[in-house]
Amino acid sequence: MLQITLKGGEVRLYPSGTTPLEIARDIGPRLAREALVARVNGVLVDLTRPIESDAAVEFFTFEDEAGRRVYRHSTAHILAQAVKRLYPGAKLAIGPAIADGYYYDFDIARPFTPEDLDRIENEMRAIIKEDLPIQRIEVSREEAIRLFQEAGETYKVELIRELPDEEVISCYRQGEFIDLCAGPHVPSTGRIKAIKLLNVAGAYWRGDERNQMLQRIYGTSFPKESLLKEHLARLEEAKRRDHRRLGVELDLYSIHEEGPGFPFFHPKGMVLRNELERFWREEHARRGYQEVKTPIILRQELWKRSGHWEHYRDNMYFVNIDGENYAVKPMNCPGGIIIYKSRMHSYRELPIRLGELGLVHRHELSGVLHGLMRVRSFTQDDAHIFARPDQLEDEIIGVIDLVNYFYHDIFGFTYHVELSTKPEKAMGSDEIWEMATGALRRALDRRGLAYKVNEGDGAFYGPKIDFHLRDCLGRTWQCGTIQVDFLMPEKFDLFYIGQDAQRHRPVMVHRVVFGSLERFIAILTEHFAGAFPVWLAPVQVKVLPIADRHRDYAGKINELLQAEGIRTEFDTRNEKINYKIREAQVQKVPYMLVIGDREIAEQKVSVRHRSGGDLGGMPVAAFLERIKGEIATKALDNNR
RNA sequence: GCUGGUGUGGCUCAGCGGUAGAGCAGCGCACUCGUAAUGCGCAGGUCGUCGGUUCGAAUCCGACCACCAGCUCCA
Missing domain, CATH: 3.40.50.800 (Anticodon-binding domain)
Structure with missing residues (x-):
């Protein structure tokens, strides 16, 4: 007999080989109906996988993130099965669950049309109706390769070849359809209730534009028709609140062919900007920031020295003045550095906090421009803090508190935090990066903030904390960031005179709170659906x-x-x-x-x-x- | 930048080989009105741009530009 410890700590005895599904049935019919996946000794497994040893067992339903992911992932398999039935020539790539649904990528000669989506959706309903059991099959690497090679699934073969040696290779079969997949899945196709295919888009194999372009179908699924309806209504609501639409209706801003990605702010949009700026200035002055303004165009040499030339050139604009090469600033930091360097600094003055509402220009790919959310010229509510190393942590905490005051206290947003570490294309040694990352970690820990780590997502000059705020529709937006930088001070030979009368290297913190005024205005517009709080309302x-x-x-x-x-x-x-x-x-x-x-x-x-x-x-x-x-x-x- | 789609008056859209239409907005006139649209009238478009096919192109074809959905990237 197995000792099975349930969530509340209750222990029950079952014969060896009992499945989680049987345990769920034993607990209650409702759980048996709603459970989608189980966690057995910390590992997510199929409900139909027999348990062979004593274990702690936990069940997940659609209410849980884990349950939703499995549910959507199984729906993705049904999508793939439907596509294979209707278009046998389509090759399968990958089909994961995502935030509100799932997608599956296919290699197919002809792009899918909206009519194809209807057909596929109907076929998916048929597969659900067939209620095919979903079975896990573990295979050897050779078997797996042979299986998918014969089926002509070259992408799957490529995936298998790249799996680590020790990895158990599993496939999932439902009816005539078999797919390489780690799982877990719901027990049968009939468990999926309400489905909807949303759109088609091109996507590169492995997200690399040098690779084959695949056709990606996005869809979503829910255990109840009513939940699907609610979700679709939310998408409609998002459309209704779209800042690009409200921007025109409320006469806030406009973008024209004459300047794609370069927004024009109208009088009412300027009221919003000015009120946000006024608030920003007051709060920063109160916290010991001084305001500066640095030029938009500076010599190319400066950008070579800062590393931007090497790491950021593709995103920069260049101009020639009197035969000299200049660059339009994509970031404000070199300007702040020049101000710092313009005179000597004593250890007593530090930290020096130089704030700048700086207009930066970045060459973004034409396909990514999006209203005010993604533009080619925008105003960062930037600041550069020059601090002694012993002040670093407190300075980071000061910024964390400032961000919380803005997001939470003033605008009523909830938010979460992510920490990004050293990217491949970075300047500086691992030791310096470790030091900077450690300072960010400690500051977060001291404030008791939970955070997610994004390995390799930092800026080229330092690791960063990103603040992602959540709007009233549950969407998240990256706005504020805090970046610790030991490298620019090095590159520009920044120093202060310490108590010992010697030169010492300060550390720099780059940070924004709104992120960009443009994006923040877009987020506020959508969050409030244009009904701004009175203090911001263009007309009160x-x-x-x-x-x-x-x-x-x-x-x-x-x-x-x-x-x-x-x-x-x-x-x-x-x-x-x-x-x-x-x-x-x-x-x-x-x-x-x-x-x-x-x-x-x-x-x-x-x-x-x-x-x-x-x-x-x-x-x-x-x-x-x-x-x-x-x-x-x-x-x-x-x-x- | 890439894939697919779209581009008709300020806005939303119809027309899809025979020379441009509606509603809203705007302007004028009448009404002088009590908490989400008064009525009547007027004006407004080289149909994204350039080129091609055709007796004839908003309509068909091509290139470019912009926008939209994604990919990728990011504030």
Whole structure:
């Protein structure tokens, strides 16, 4: 008999060879129905895999990340099976689960059309209906190679050849279909309920553009039709909130053929920018930052010295002035360094925190441009901290706290942190990298922040912490970063005079909080669906007289508000009040002041809030107090 | 940059070989109105650009440009 320890610590006895599925059935019909995969002694396995020794067993359902991945991965196999049935000539590449679904890459002569997707989806439904058992088969390397060679699956053969020697090679079979796969999978195709194929796109084999272009089909699946519907509704909602669409509707910014990737900010977009910048300046001044501005164009020599020429040239723009070569800055750091070097520094002055809202230009591939999210010129809310090595950790912590204040306290975002280590194409020794990475790690640990490690994802001059914020639709965006840099100080021979009157090397921290103003504005636009908090709203109040005879009084109210620094618009057009209100609502203006006979008689204003509706009449002074309070506290709850 | 798709007035879109149409927005007139669209009228487009096929091209073909979905990359 086996001793099986369940999640709560309960121990049950089962005969040897019992499967997790049998255990689940024993526990309860609901678990048997919902369990997708089991973890046996820490390893994820199929529910149908017999257990041969005492073990701790845990079950995962669609509620769990692990369960979802298995569910989607099994759906990907069904997709592959359907494609093979309909297009036997298609060769299989890979088909993993991803965040909200899965994809599968195929090598096929003719690209898939939307009609093909419908056909494939129907075939997938048929396979689900057949409820084919999904079986794991372990094979030797030779067998596996022979099997896939005969089937003409050259990509699979390539994958097998690259598996490490000690790796157990497994295949999964469902009906006539067999695929190389580590698993685990759900027990049978019938376990998959609601499916949807979303789109097709080209993708290179192994993500390398020198390789064959494959056709990738994206899809998703859920255990209930209602969950699928919700997911599709979320995608629709994301489309509705798309900042590229809202940017036009709210007249925030535009991008034109005359400058692809170079956005134009309109007056209302500039209000957002300026408010964000004003807030940024206040908070940075308060934390001991000084602001600088460095040139956009600097000699090519500088960029050779900094390493950008070697590591970043492909992303840079160059110009020739009077026969000399210059580069347009893709980063602000060399400028900050030049300022630091412009005079001597004592150990007493450090840390020196030089902030810069720096406009940088980067040549991005044309295919990646995306509204304000991905542009070719953008403003980084940059800062370079020059510190003594003993100050490094505290400085990193200071930035972590600053980021938390911005993201969490002000905008109400949740976020997570990732640590990126030395990339292949890097400057400097492993020791220096280890030192820098260690400082970031210790700072994160001291703040008790959990983080994910991305090996090899650091900048060429140093490791970094990235902050990924999560918007109201659950999407994450990389914004802030903190990069520790021992190399630029070396390259530029930076020093300070220590207590011992000797020269010492400072360490540099590069960091951004918003990341880029452009991207941050795009994220805010989508997060708030254009209904910005009052302190950011391009127009905070619309003054709406009902008829011509109310214009004078309404005009006075409007002037009064403007004199108090409130951003207003005065709608004197000859239109019905309903029409004016509708337009203000569509523009997501937080407050509308309706003014007619009653208001004039009572010397009041009728206040309507964009989401709270009609709030009734009040004296202007009372309204002013209310809105000024919201602005001062940067209130997010603009519902009341 | 690569693969696939799209490009018609400010916006959303119809027309898809016989010489351009709707709704919204804009402008004018009338209505002077109470919390999400008053009515009538007017004006607005070398149909992304260049070239080709054709008696004739917004419609067919090619190249280029831009955009969209991805790949890759990143703030």
